[in-house]
Amino acid sequence: MALRRASSRHPRGAPVFAAPASVAAAFAAAVGATAVPLAAFAQANAAADALPAKGMRLVVGYPPGGSTDIAARLVAQRLQAATGATVVVENRAGASGTIGAALVAKAEPDASLLLFAASPELTTVRATIRNLPYDPTRDFAPITLVGRVPFMLVVHPTVPAKSVKELVALAKARPGALNFASFGTGTSNHLAGELLKLSAGIALTHVPYKGSAPAIADVIGGHVELTFDTIPVTLPQVKGGRLRALAVTMPVRSPLVPEVATMDEAGQKGFVAGTWFGLLAPAKTPAPLVDRLHREVAKILRAPDVGAAFAERGIDPVGNTPQEFRAFIDAQAKTMLQVAERAGLKPE
Secondary structure: OOHHHHHOOOOOOOOOOEEHHHHHHHEEEEEEEHHHHHHHHHHHHHHHOOOOOEEHHHHEEOOOOOHHHHHHHHHHHHHHHOOOOEEEEEEEEHHHHHHHHHHOOOOOOOOOEEEEEHHHHOOOHHHOOOOOOOOOOOOOOEEEEEEEEEEEEEEEOOOOOOOOOHHHHHHHHHHOOOEEEEOOHHHHHHHHHHHHHHHOOOOOOEOOOOOHHHHHHHOOOOOEEEEEEEEEHHHHHHHOOOOOEEOOOOOOOOOOOOOOOOOOOOOOOOOEEEEEEEEEEEOOOHHHHHHHHHHHHHHHHHHHHHHHHHHHHHOOOOOOOHHHHHHHHHHHHHHHHHHHHOOOOOOO
């Protein structure tokens, strides 16, 4: 369609060419026709990442007081403050974290129920529990890896060993007489104990509990000789003289206990163990909602006050992407399955 020449009497700044009325009308009609779909698209996109009006529950598969529970409550408190949504922690302890994981796996995919998982329910239970009530890969949508925590090897003060070398010698002199406590069969500190048995060539008797709190309580009480647990849980007991620290399970010494040797320094070369915490949603949770939760939690983990709170508890904050967290879980599962196989663990 030809454009007509604009009048030379138009005020300065007016267009040199003006569209005929028919073209302008057509353009206005086109804009009007797209306005509703564009608005609908924006509303739908906003709704896709909307947090549930009824709030969110972070399910922890362990009793209150352990490191997983401590980290979950720190995140829940800040997530509620950041979003205005009600966020509470719900403890569903038992079966190496699988009771809580199964609850979230079957939940509605609206983020009202999220899993604040430790490593066992996503990795080691694949080798130790027959007929899991969920699929660790298929039934969850990873949101972010929240943090990583090394273990510290501790013994009751009555154990006549003040170093890993002395503990190994004692275990060799009394095969099977020393007991080690764990959070449960197939959990990360259970496999840490199995790794010690393999690397040192000793026999220890495994005593499983339903979480960190009851396990550490029995070591403090002298009913079990030793355990691997996180620095946040063990350090207060070590400082109080109720436990003795022998080593930390990281490649370098912890700034929280710089006087405690690493397992590598103690003669167990390449010995690295620990646990980690991550946030996951049911598998069919909309991707925009997963992404929003990732952004919110990653921002929380970058906050200086949260970093300081985590550091006091021996937790290294992470906050990686859902895709990176998925790859991390897969790699961890592979490693833990190899240790379980070497230890001769069978699904029960």
